[in-house]
Amino acid sequence: MASWTSAEDAGRATGYQATTAAGLMNHCVAGLEVWEPNHVAGPINLGKFNEPGYETGSSEGEHHMATGLTKTGLTRHMAEKLELTNKQAGAFLDLLAETAIKETKKNGVFVIPGIGRLVKAERKARMGRNPQTGEAIKIKAKTVVKFRVAKSAKDVIAPPKK
Numbered sequence: 001m002a003s004w005t006s007a008e009d010a011g012r013a014t015g016y017q018a019t020t021a022a023g024l025m026n027h028c029v030a031g032l033e034v035w036e037p038n039h040v041a042g043p044i045n046l047g048k049f050n051e052p053g054y055e056t057g058s059s060e061g062e063h064h065m066a067t068g069l070t071k072t073g074l075t076r077h078m079a080e081k082l083e084l085t086n087k088q089a090g091a092f093l094d095l096l097a098e099t100a101i102k103e104t105k106k107n108g109v110f111v112i113p114g115i116g117r118l119v120k121a122e123r124k125a126r127m128g129r130n131p132q133t134g135e136a137i138k139i140k141a142k143t144v145v146k147f148r149v150a151k152s153a154k155d156v157i158a159p160p161k162k
Contacts, residue, residue, distance in 0.1 A: 104145060116149040 069077070071093065079089040100118055103110040108120040125141040149157075 114150055115153055116147055119146045119148055120144075121146055 071090075075086055075090045075093060078084065078092070079086045082089065084092075096112075100110045100112070104118045104120050110118040121144050123142050123144050126139050128137050128139045129135065130137055
């Protein structure tokens with residue numbers, strides 16, 4: 001009985017190209033070979049994802065799709081810098097988000113000094129076009145939320161060109 005580490009390996013071994021693991025599994029079972037998705041015979045080659053520094057984007061001058069700082073990562077960072085517990089830092093982030101939502105809904109604006117402001121805006125009804133048919137359609141008025149980045153943050157993140 002054969003065992004592979006991925007659908008791609010199993011596909012190569014059986015000569016069958018499946019778009020899904022289920023499709024490959026059906027092919028292998030029909031040919032009396034079984035692909036066991038939870039059985040890993042050895043390390044799986046993830047290509048560039050295994051390269052050192054991929055997650056952090058530490059390569060100078062290279063641009064990768066950033067994963068960004070997660071809530072957990074931000075919570076841990078804040079807890080470390082402010083000498084708080086992770087639970088306290090997480091509670092602060094939750095309170096900040098809750099307050100931002102309530103204030104924006106109530107007053108139409110919430111400012112985070114040095115970062116930017118959440119702004120509630122009314123979008124007017126307008127005429128648009130269906131891109132498939134070209135037919136003119138009415139787009140209803142609606143309320144939207146926008147985030148306007150503070151000038152100080154914008155200038156530090158993306159300095160103006162001189």
